[in-house]
Amino acid sequence: MKNFSRRDFLKTSATAAGGLVLSSGMLSAQKKGGDKINIALVGMGAEGEVLLNSIVKLPYINVVAVCDIWQPRCEFAAMRIMRELKQAPARYTIKITPKDRLTPLVKRGRIGEIKGENYKDLIKNHAKELDAVVIATPDFWHAPMTVDFLKAGVNVYCEKMMSDTLEGAKSMVRAARESKKLLQIGHQRTSNPRYKYARQVLLRDNNICGNIMACNGQWNRAVTKDLTWAEKDTIPQDKLKQYGYKDMNVFRNWRWHKGLGGGAISDLGAHQIDIFGWMLGAHPVRVMASGNRDYYKKPDGSPAHDWDDNVMCIFEFDKTFQGKKAQAFYQVLTTTSSGGGYYESFMGDQGTLKMSENPALTKLFRENNAPDWAPLIEKGIIGKGDEAAANVKVADSRESKALVSYGFPATVPGYEPDVAKKPIHMYHVENFFNAVMGKEKLNCSADHAFEAEAAVFKARDAIEKGPLEFSASDFVVED
Numbered sequence: 001m002k003n004f005s006r007r008d009f010l011k012t013s014a015t016a017a018g019g020l021v022l023s024s025g026m027l028s029a030q031k032k033g034g035d036k037i038n039i040a041l042v043g044m045g046a047e048g049e050v051l052l053n054s055i056v057k058l059p060y061i062n063v064v065a066v067c068d069i070w071q072p073r074c075e076f077a078a079m080r081i082m083r084e085l086k087q088a089p090a091r092y093t094i095k096i097t098p099k100d101r102l103t104p105l106v107k108r109g110r111i112g113e114i115k116g117e118n119y120k121d122l123i124k125n126h127a128k129e130l131d132a133v134v135i136a137t138p139d140f141w142h143a144p145m146t147v148d149f150l151k152a153g154v155n156v157y158c159e160k161m162m163s164d165t166l167e168g169a170k171s172m173v174r175a176a177r178e179s180k181k182l183l184q185i186g187h188q189r190t191s192n193p194r195y196k197y198a199r200q201v202l203l204r205d206n207n208i209c210g211n212i213m214a215c216n217g218q219w220n221r222a223v224t225k226d227l228t229w230a231e232k233d234t235i236p237q238d239k240l241k242q243y244g245y246k247d248m249n250v251f252r253n254w255r256w257h258k259g260l261g262g263g264a265i266s267d268l269g270a271h272q273i274d275i276f277g278w279m280l281g282a283h284p285v286r287v288m289a290s291g292n293r294d295y296y297k298k299p300d301g302s303p304a305h306d307w308d309d310n311v312m313c314i315f316e317f318d319k320t321f322q323g324k325k326a327q328a329f330y331q332v333l334t335t336t337s338s339g340g341g342y343y344e345s346f347m348g349d350q351g352t353l354k355m356s357e358n359p360a361l362t363k364l365f366r367e368n369n370a371p372d373w374a375p376l377i378e379k380g381i382i383g384k385g386d387e388a389a390a391n392v393k394v395a396d397s398r399e400s401k402a403l404v405s406y407g408f409p410a411t412v413p414g415y416e417p418d419v420a421k422k423p424i425h426m427y428h429v430e431n432f433f434n435a436v437m438g439k440e441k442l443n444c445s446a447d448h449a450f451e452a453e454a455a456v457f458k459a460r461d462a463i464e465k466g467p468l469e470f471s472a473s474d475f476v477v478e479d
């Protein structure tokens with residue numbers, strides 16, 4: 001059995017470089033000097049922690065400063081960096097207690113001092129020495145922070161959504177162009193070797209699905225309660241207001257509030273709607289959508305959140321990379337975990353590719369009338385079939401026979417199956433730092449991420465306004 005080699009993959013990936021993603025990064029070193037990449041971290045909440053899990057594994061990183069306006073999260077990050085990297089970055093946070101709780105460690109030089117309160121103080125003190133910043137704050141802070149860092153000459157990795165407004169997202173694209181610095185947006189699937197393999201090797205080189213006429217993506221999550229906080233960690237009211245939060249509940253649950261985040265369709269949908277366009281090599285031309293806020297309620301019975309609990313939408317594509325029309329159905333449900341988790345399916349007349357960041361949810365299905373996949377298995381392009389999956393009796397003669405499911409090959413070039421060794425976000429983080437060192441192009445530049453941003457914003461508008469058309473100019477940011 002021939003194994004699909006890394007060289008084959010790199011060769012085929014080079015063809016993909018003409019696609020949407022790899023076209024707009026730069027390939028020249030953006031580092032200021034020294035052996036290590038000097039970085040700052042801004043926003044050390046849930047996602048900041050996920051990114052830190054990857055960053056602490058990179059031997060070439062020097063964390064110069066950490067900023068989180070919430071003291072416990074800033075302390076958390078400083079402690080981990082102390083333990084795992086033996087570094088003592090300067091801290092920027094709102095002091096909830098007059099005395100720094102980490103003073104004993106600061107005195108021993110193991111933890112950096114609190115040198116200011118926010119990212120502007122950080123820029124003032126450190127911009128000159130910084131090669132890059134990683135931003136994982138709530139969406140409404142992304143645009144001002146990114147623009148200020150880029151203007152200060154610092155390359156930026158910023159989480160998705162780019163912004164809570166289209167104008168904010170545009171300002172980020174323009175700032176990246178004007179500063180000539182790198183701006184990577186956190187759609188990490190675009191750097192995931194399994195996704196790159198699926199896009200290039202399975203869909204394009206081997207046409208495994210035949211004509212892709214429909215897509216189906218979802219992210220379904222069980223009911224969750226609002227996030228809470230310990231009384232001792234309450235941020236003073238005047239400070240909350242200064243940073244745009246009405247109260248501690250809004251501070252913790254910002255993603256559900258207008259003016260701060262974009263709700264589930266943007267929070268979760270942005271990743272997967274991006275993947276529809278990326279895999280199909282096209283922009284949608286039309287969207288229709290429906291949503292409701294009938295589950296999460298305040299005690300008075302009014303909706304607890306500004307954004308919809310559940311959204312279903314359909315994007316229409318006029319010309320995919322195969323020159324065909326296609327429809328893509330997407331649903332994000334926050335009231336049930338039923339339906340098989342999160343995935344994006346590409347359904348063709350010969351087969352289906354069901355992709356997920358979770359390899360266990362990733363499957364391939366061969367249509368019963370399609371050419372045999374044995375040669376593909378033989379060449380190591382796909383894994384073995386599971387006949388048992390097709391062992392379902394038909395109840396009616398007009399019913400199509402169930403499909404055999406197949407897996408990915410045992411090894412996908414560049415993919416490390418042990419997530420303890422290589423977390424799934426790490427490929428994207430490494431791509432960014434490699435771009436800073438001039439070794440790679442960005443996989444998700446601001447120009448690319450803006451295309452997903454435009455699709456998500458219009459889907460959300462379509463809930464209110466009914467079906468909406470896209471024009472080509474919706475996906476481009478003018479200078």
Ligand SMILES: NC(=O)c1ccc[n+]([C@@H]2O[C@H](COP(=O)([O-])OP(=O)(O)OC[C@H]3O[C@@H](n4cnc5c(N)ncnc54)[C@H](O)[C@@H]3O)[C@@H](O)[C@H]2O)c1
Nearest residue numbers: 043044045046047068069070073136137139159160161186
């Ligand atoms: N790529 C992904 O898969 C992924 C997954 C989850 C979240 N995200 C994105 O990451 C970002 C953060 O999401 P989260 O789930 O970590 O939220 P979170 O609320 O857990 O964390 C946000 C952190 O930012 C801090 N913060 C708020 N305002 C700040 C300010 N002005 N300056 C400095 N720090 C500030 C908060 O104190 C908090 O610790 C969001 O944009 C979200 O969309 C991406």
